[in-house]
Amino acid sequence: MKCSTLGIGLAGVGTVGSGVILALRRNGDLIRDRTGGAVDMQVTKALVRDLSKPRAVALPQEVLTTDWKELVADPSVDIVVELIGGTTDAFEIVAAALKAGKPVVTGNKALLAERGVELFALSKEHDTPIHFEAAVAGGIPIIKTVQESFIGNRIHSMSGIINGTSNYILERMTTAGLDFETALGEAQQLGYAEADPALDVNGWDAAHKAILLATLAYGFPIDPAMVHVAGIEQVRPIDIDFATRLGYVVKLLAVVREHPNGAVELRVQPSFIPKSHILASVNGVFNAVAVHGDAAGESLFYGRGAGQDPTASSVVADLVEAARSLRQATGHRGFLPYRESGQLLPIENTETASYVRFDVTDRPGVVAEIATELAKEGIGISGTHSPVNPESPDADFVDMVFLLHTCSFGKLQATLDRIEQLDCVNSSPVVFRIEKL
Amino acid sequence: MKCSTLGIGLAGVGTVGSGVILALRRNGDLIRDRTGGAVDMQVTKALVRDLSKPRAVALPQEVLTTDWKELVADPSVDIVVELIGGTTDAFEIVAAALKAGKPVVTGNKALLAERGVELFALSKEHDTPIHFEAAVAGGIPIIKTVQESFIGNRIHSMSGIINGTSNYILERMTTAGLDFETALGEAQQLGYAEADPALDVNGWDAAHKAILLATLAYGFPIDPAMVHVAGIEQVRPIDIDFATRLGYVVKLLAVVREHPNGAVELRVQPSFIPKSHILASVNGVFNAVAVHGDAAGESLFYGRGAGQDPTASSVVADLVEAARSLRQATGHRGFLPYRESGQLLPIENTETASYVRFDVTDRPGVVAEIATELAKEGIGISGTHSPVNPESPDADFVDMVFLLHTCSFGKLQATLDRIEQLDCVNSSPVVFRIEKL
Numbered sequence: 001m002k003c004s005t006l007g008i009g010l011a012g013v014g015t016v017g018s019g020v021i022l023a024l025r026r027n028g029d030l031i032r033d034r035t036g037g038a039v040d041m042q043v044t045k046a047l048v049r050d051l052s053k054p055r056a057v058a059l060p061q062e063v064l065t066t067d068w069k070e071l072v073a074d075p076s077v078d079i080v081v082e083l084i085g086g087t088t089d090a091f092e093i094v095a096a097a098l099k100a101g102k103p104v105v106t107g108n109k110a111l112l113a114e115r116g117v118e119l120f121a122l123s124k125e126h127d128t129p130i131h132f133e134a135a136v137a138g139g140i141p142i143i144k145t146v147q148e149s150f151i152g153n154r155i156h157s158m159s160g161i162i163n164g165t166s167n168y169i170l171e172r173m174t175t176a177g178l179d180f181e182t183a184l185g186e187a188q189q190l191g192y193a194e195a196d197p198a199l200d201v202n203g204w205d206a207a208h209k210a211i212l213l214a215t216l217a218y219g220f221p222i223d224p225a226m227v228h229v230a231g232i233e234q235v236r237p238i239d240i241d242f243a244t245r246l247g248y249v250v251k252l253l254a255v256v257r258e259h260p261n262g263a264v265e266l267r268v269q270p271s272f273i274p275k276s277h278i279l280a281s282v283n284g285v286f287n288a289v290a291v292h293g294d295a296a297g298e299s300l301f302y303g304r305g306a307g308q309d310p311t312a313s314s315v316v317a318d319l320v321e322a323a324r325s326l327r328q329a330t331g332h333r334g335f336l337p338y339r340e341s342g343q344l345l346p347i348e349n350t351e352t353a354s355y356v357r358f359d360v361t362d363r364p365g366v367v368a369e370i371a372t373e374l375a376k377e378g379i380g381i382s383g384t385h386s387p388v389n390p391e392s393p394d395a396d397f398v399d400m401v402f403l404l405h406t407c408s409f410g411k412l413q414a415t416l417d418r419i420e421q422l423d424c425v426n427s428s429p430v431v432f433r434i435e436k437l
Numbered sequence: 438m439k440c441s442t443l444g445i446g447l448a449g450v451g452t453v454g455s456g457v458i459l460a461l462r463r464n465g466d467l468i469r470d471r472t473g474g475a476v477d478m479q480v481t482k483a484l485v486r487d488l489s490k491p492r493a494v495a496l497p498q499e500v501l502t503t504d505w506k507e508l509v510a511d512p513s514v515d516i517v518v519e520l521i522g523g524t525t526d527a528f529e530i531v532a533a534a535l536k537a538g539k540p541v542v543t544g545n546k547a548l549l550a551e552r553g554v555e556l557f558a559l560s561k562e563h564d565t566p567i568h569f570e571a572a573v574a575g576g577i578p579i580i581k582t583v584q585e586s587f588i589g590n591r592i593h594s595m596s597g598i599i600n601g602t603s604n605y606i607l608e609r610m611t612t613a614g615l616d617f618e619t620a621l622g623e624a625q626q627l628g629y630a631e632a633d634p635a636l637d638v639n640g641w642d643a644a645h646k647a648i649l650l651a652t653l654a655y656g657f658p659i660d661p662a663m664v665h666v667a668g669i670e671q672v673r674p675i676d677i678d679f680a681t682r683l684g685y686v687v688k689l690l691a692v693v694r695e696h697p698n699g700a701v702e703l704r705v706q707p708s709f710i711p712k713s714h715i716l717a718s719v720n721g722v723f724n725a726v727a728v729h730g731d732a733a734g735e736s737l738f739y740g741r742g743a744g745q746d747p748t749a750s751s752v753v754a755d756l757v758e759a760a761r762s763l764r765q766a767t768g769h770r771g772f773l774p775y776r777e778s779g780q781l782l783p784i785e786n787t788e789t790a791s792y793v794r795f796d797v798t799d800r801p802g803v804v805a806e807i808a809t810e811l812a813k814e815g816i817g818i819s820g821t822h823s824p825v826n827p828e829s830p831d832a833d834f835v836d837m838v839f840l841l842h843t844c845s846f847g848k849l850q851a852t853l854d855r856i857e858q859l860d861c862v863n864s865s866p867v868v869f870r871i872e873k874l
Contacts, residue, residue: 141586149578152753316589
């Protein structure tokens, strides 16, 4: 299926909008290949505030407009991407696009949490989809997971660290002993917190996301006014100290849980989490959502919760979905091999540090003999050890372990083949990789 | 959109097949609701070896057949689910279904890794989808993530713990000091390892999954004979000891990585992973895949890698996809609110243990006064502490912390309101949840 190019109307060319343009430029060919040529997209209209402002990511002047109505109505625009934020103009844009039968992609959690009921009704009425993967947890595909992968699951609970700014501040308070104000200032300097960080630190950014997740999982609209929300402004070093001493870490946690009577618990509060729980190791600006489904069991989805590229990644995935829905593409969803062949790296050329265990006859000179063979090939040794068996300290056959510097697996194997020929070596050496990750 | 029931031809009614039947029975209504009535499914034909064998999950006798051709050809069968395993009969069934234009759902990693090229070609030729979320990492939606959520990402690497049996054995060797044979025996007794555990412990089960993931990410068919695979049979207690002492844990790791020249590194080997890395905390039969995309950055997907319900969860999600493709359902993908209203649990009724910080005037009797108010409401105290400031040990105003047993938030708030009225308490107490998770 070969198709003409689909036009994107991009409302908002800030950080994320620029990221979308860059991602489409960088990986447009890849997307075409992966979709068998079915999806080819280009920004044909972009809504900006100031036509003359210099931009890091340039667009042709004729693409720019300051009038959102023009953007939505433009015949070259097949899909509308809303990235301007807020709940007033953004609402108008999304509503107009849906009414015009143009699929919408948005990352606007406040809009959907506050006015989702109206927009979902419009989407249904006009049989036009609205996609919003970017609204929750940046680059983590948690929306698709709940909507599609867990569609056959009754969802018992979702526990999420879904505000990266709060998580960064809490981590700095924990590891560097900063107080709240200092950690917030640092987050602002690093660009992790907005100039007005209110929605981040008062818990409402996380609450908007939790409301969206709960709406998907349980299928009914939720009034934000009914949700209990507390932020991290109240957290003080003494709380962090206590948590640490008691084996906990402090996280801003969104909790969504279905009770046996069908009632849904939904709250955002600073929480003590046991240090051993996997959510406790979600640090910095990362996000994670633990989902417990009746069939899937416990799952965790972890990744970057914000930022230009991760959020753009989700917008682009939604764009492909939207494009497919326009094309009414049947069947395949980008998974078939799209190249006839590719190059597999020969295992000989793969490189890591290594752990090698030899079964040797224990006599003076063994280490020297093995080390000499390694040295001939320039393979560095970072450690060697032969555990002494206290019950028979003079045993003839012992295990001897070498930790080796990074080298190619081919060179290592060839060297080990020669070492295996040494009289003192009794069997094939055992090799494990030491992964850097 | 109201539709008639779709018929499923279930080839294989073993552990996973029974799980699929149970999941559809348990959550069929939920799926109908979530898809706006578009997806309603029923098993109309089931392939078994022995018609008379008693089954834990009963099916009407007329649904059963021992002839796969009958199953595929039956006009009541709209979608074919292949769960018999192996690469011979399974191949015939899948190929016949695709040729008949019936979408296929399979969890057969060996089939797809060994003969995927042929089957993907048939799928394309007959424009009939083949879904295989259940083939990799049980209940973790890693296939959909790579196929759809990361479609706009160049995938730098994927590192996976994707064989639960190996991971369980390695964990038992690490935490209980067992040798390989004993740990394997234990895994077999617990039902985590097959009677013939060869494919699990020799690394090939993980390799089949890694091949599938790499094929999706890089789009070209991969010959299993070209992949370097080593299993965990060689791991001995001495290796575990060394890893522990050096700050590593031993895991069977599948590594998929694209090199700058386009070559793809693909291998499965026992590996030392730094203890601080999130993959190191993937224990027992859990699986996890760390994916690094050029836009999304680092992500991790964690969950149950096998078992009846988690694998059935993925099969059911694929069945919904397949059903949608048959219905050519446009737009919505199950995310719109499907109920007009639902019950939100009042925050007062939510229950956890709590951490409460009071700002008190430090004089004898303060603890008693607060404790008395708590006792009146039957709220237990598990600890209390007031840090002494060494610089002014007799300061008038101090922070006093209470750790409280689980009680309802409403009762806690009411009690705290009263405590706030005490003369010795100077401001509103600060409450954090202590989450159980």
